[in-house]
Amino acid sequence: MARTGSATPSGSRVGVDPEALWSAAERPRRGRPPAHSRAEITTAAVAIADTEGLAAVTMRAVAARLGAGTMSLYSYVPNKETLLELMIDEVSGDHRLPTNPTGDWRSDLRQIAHEQRAIMRRHPWLPAALPARQTLGPNTLAVLDYALAVMTPTGLDAQARLETFSLLTGFVASQMSYELAQERAIEAAGRTPGEILDAQTRYLRAAVAGGNYAHLAQALAATGGDQSAQAVFDRLLDRVINGIAPESG
Amino acid sequence: MARTGSATPSGSRVGVDPEALWSAAERPRRGRPPAHSRAEITTAAVAIADTEGLAAVTMRAVAARLGAGTMSLYSYVPNKETLLELMIDEVSGDHRLPTNPTGDWRSDLRQIAHEQRAIMRRHPWLPAALPARQTLGPNTLAVLDYALAVMTPTGLDAQARLETFSLLTGFVASQMSYELAQERAIEAAGRTPGEILDAQTRYLRAAVAGGNYAHLAQALAATGGDQSAQAVFDRLLDRVINGIAPESG
DNA sequence: CTCGCTTCTCGTACGATGTACGAGAATAGC
DNA sequence: GCTATTCTCGTACATCGTACGAGAAGCGAG
Numbered sequence: 001m002a003r004t005g006s007a008t009p010s011g012s013r014v015g016v017d018p019e020a021l022w023s024a025a026e027r028p029r030r031g032r033p034p035a036h037s038r039a040e041i042t043t044a045a046v047a048i049a050d051t052e053g054l055a056a057v058t059m060r061a062v063a064a065r066l067g068a069g070t071m072s073l074y075s076y077v078p079n080k081e082t083l084l085e086l087m088i089d090e091v092s093g094d095h096r097l098p099t100n101p102t103g104d105w106r107s108d109l110r111q112i113a114h115e116q117r118a119i120m121r122r123h124p125w126l127p128a129a130l131p132a133r134q135t136l137g138p139n140t141l142a143v144l145d146y147a148l149a150v151m152t153p154t155g156l157d158a159q160a161r162l163e164t165f166s167l168l169t170g171f172v173a174s175q176m177s178y179e180l181a182q183e184r185a186i187e188a189a190g191r192t193p194g195e196i197l198d199a200q201t202r203y204l205r206a207a208v209a210g211g212n213y214a215h216l217a218q219a220l221a222a223t224g225g226d227q228s229a230q231a232v233f234d235r236l237l238d239r240v241i242n243g244i245a246p247e248s249g
Numbered sequence: 250m251a252r253t254g255s256a257t258p259s260g261s262r263v264g265v266d267p268e269a270l271w272s273a274a275e276r277p278r279r280g281r282p283p284a285h286s287r288a289e290i291t292t293a294a295v296a297i298a299d300t301e302g303l304a305a306v307t308m309r310a311v312a313a314r315l316g317a318g319t320m321s322l323y324s325y326v327p328n329k330e331t332l333l334e335l336m337i338d339e340v341s342g343d344h345r346l347p348t349n350p351t352g353d354w355r356s357d358l359r360q361i362a363h364e365q366r367a368i369m370r371r372h373p374w375l376p377a378a379l380p381a382r383q384t385l386g387p388n389t390l391a392v393l394d395y396a397l398a399v400m401t402p403t404g405l406d407a408q409a410r411l412e413t414f415s416l417l418t419g420f421v422a423s424q425m426s427y428e429l430a431q432e433r434a435i436e437a438a439g440r441t442p443g444e445i446l447d448a449q450t451r452y453l454r455a456a457v458a459g460g461n462y463a464h465l466a467q468a469l470a471a472t473g474g475d476q477s478a479q480a481v482f483d484r485l486l487d488r489v490i491n492g493i494a495p496e497s498g
Numbered sequence: 499c500t501c502g503c504t505t506c507t508c509g510t511a512c513g514a515t516g517t518a519c520g521a522g523a524a525t526a527g528c
Numbered sequence: 529g530c531t532a533t534t535c536t537c538g539t540a541c542a543t544c545g546t547a548c549g550a551g552a553a554g555c556g557a558g
Contacts (some may be wrong), residue, residue: 031505032553040498049396059545069508080545088456131377131426135452138533141462148464158471160484166427167420167485174419177380185383203267213390215397222324222407229433234411280534281524307515317539320517329516 015081018135036066038076046123054125057087084129089137091123097142100244101150105243108150112143113172113237120176124184127177131218154245164244171240179229264330267384285315287325291335295372298336303374303466306336340385346391350375350399355490357399362421362486369425373433376426403443403494413493422491428478 044065048058059080063070077083095115101108120126136144144165151161226232293314298306308329312319326332344364349359365405385393393414400410454469475481 030555032505032507032555034506035476051292058543058545059285062507071508071510071548072506074546075506089444129378131430134430137491145462147467148468155313157426158468159474160474162468163473163481163485164488166424167488169424170420170427171416174423175415178415180379181383204269212380213394214389215401216394219397219411220406223411225406225408227408232412239413239416240489241492241493243488277534279526280532281536282526282534308517309515312537320519320537320539322533323517481532 014208015079016134017078020078021085021135022137034075036072036076037066039071039084039090040066041076042090044082045083046087046090049121051127054128057083057125059083061084070202081132083132084132085135085137088126088129088133089139091119091126092137092139092143094119094122095139095143101152104155105150105153109147109168109244110237112147112150113168116143116172117176117233120172120180124180127173127180138223144246156245167244168240171236175233175236178206179233182229201208255309264328265383266327267332269327270331270384277400283324285321285325287335288293288339289315290322290325291332291339294332295336298374299372305376306332306374307486308332313455330381330383333381334384334386335372337375337378337382338388339367340375341392342384343368343371344388344392346395350401352402354399354402358396358417358490358493359486361396361399362417366425366482367419369421373429376422376429378430379422395483405494416493417489425483428465428482431478480496 038238041062043063048061048065051160059073060070062083063073073083077086096200098111147165148161154161154164154165290311294306294311295312297314308322311317311332312322320330326335347360396414396417397410400413403410403413405413454466
């Protein structure tokens with residue numbers, strides 16, 4: 001075992017070896033026993049990310065939280081990129097999966113999306129971490145498997161169902177990325193949730209007043225309705241699901 | 250003018266001031282004249298990102314490309330985050346906007362999505378940079394304005410049209426993030442595009458063989474059809490557009 | 499028990515990065 | 529020319545990921 005030494009000084013090359021990452025980590029049963037574990041390290045990293053943000057997840061910080069030396073982590077994880085990967089799959093384990101679909105695939109898919117949204121609200125760093133993912137871990141695969149089961153009644157073929165899952169997941173991540181960024185802006189600045197919206201609107205209006213953007217100006221003047229994050233999410237989710245299959249049970 | 254000194258040692262706070270960012274940069278007309286410009290710096294940064302990847306965009310590298318000292322950049326841009334923001338809007342300027350919509354909003358929206366895809370293929374770092382964006386620049390606003398115009402025949406209200414644009418843009422970014430990651434993996438590893446897919450499939454099959462993931466196993470056995478990135482994109486795009494409005498013009 | 503093999507531990511060090519600071523250089527208006 | 533104003537950029541620092549390798553700690557064999 002021991003460190004792998006990927007030898008990629010800068011840029012982003014291969015980075016993560018799926019086979020080695022998710023294998024059961026067979027016990028060497030000789031030599032000094034490990035004082036920690038991959039799971040323990042992953043949990044610590046997630047805890048830091050949850051409370052202090054993804055940027056606070058440094059190898060030093062994770063090690064410190066475990067009372068270990070920084071370099072000790074590298075006995076368990078070849079690099080930080082891999083740790084990120086482990087973090088993502090760990091929180092994917094929070095996903096509650098019913099034992100079997102109800103048969104109403106639209107509402108089942110809706111429930112999957114809501115579950116994913118809940119996870120991302122619990123772990124606000126997730127949407128930012130997802131684009132860097134290179135491999136699907138066991139927990140993520142379980143969600144995918146369940147989603148495929150849910151889509152059986154759609155009549156879509158295998159390829160289409162895989163693509164649909166990717167579509168749905170992409171939507172949730174995009175939307176949550178926006179929703180959470182909005183909340184961060186609120187928390188960081190003037191505090192009142194209405195004020196931030198006002199500030200953004202004010203900026204947009206100023207830009208709009210500069211002459212162009214006629215349609216934008218008109219749209220801004222006419223915004224209304226339920227703007228709560230939950231409501232927006234649900235509205236858009238319905239559209240995504242509506243577009244999946246033309247007509248079916 | 251001069252540097253602002255945001256005083257955010259770690260974490261991600263406010264970071265970018267929209268008002269100051271996109272204002273016309275009125276000339277001070279006194280003192281030593283600037284040797285460069287925001288636009289020149291932005292173009293250099295984009296060129297580096299295009300050829301060497303986003304990670305290669307360092308303040309030192311950008312300055313070096315202009316033959317300037319590193320710290321000179323800070324006369325034009327308060328921090329790297331802002332430079333990123335400028336890069337995003339710069340490439341958004343590549344978006345070709347017809348003078349007016351054809352009236353067929355579905356095909357107009359499809360065209361917008363294709364245009365965005367083309368931009369992201371030209372600037373593969375874009376999807377990765379987008380989530381960090383905090384403000385919409387003039388070029389991005391122009392695209393938004395055009396999209397709103399396109400959606401006039403849908404009968405959707407202002408709020409819904411704004412949300413729809415966000416949905417569409419999010420889809421394109423998600424899908425392209427995946428598509429480009431796939432191509433990077435191909436380029437980095439075994440070279441043949443089929444082999445990478447095989448390797449991924451092999452990993453999935455191995456995971457699947459471990460007992461669970463019955464539906465995934467079945468789906469993997471049945472994949473087929475046109476798997477070209479373009480084809481997948483078009484298929485999913487159709488679903489997104491189909492879901493936007495039930496029935497109309 | 500002792501030896502030696504194996505494995506984990508972690509102090510030190512290096513090359514990068516973003517950027518604060520402030521002395522100097524260049525220009526415009528008086 | 530003088531001076532106020534602005535841009536230039538060398539130096540320095542904190543912080544990051546992680547390579548290296550000496551030491552510590554446990555196992556099986558004798």
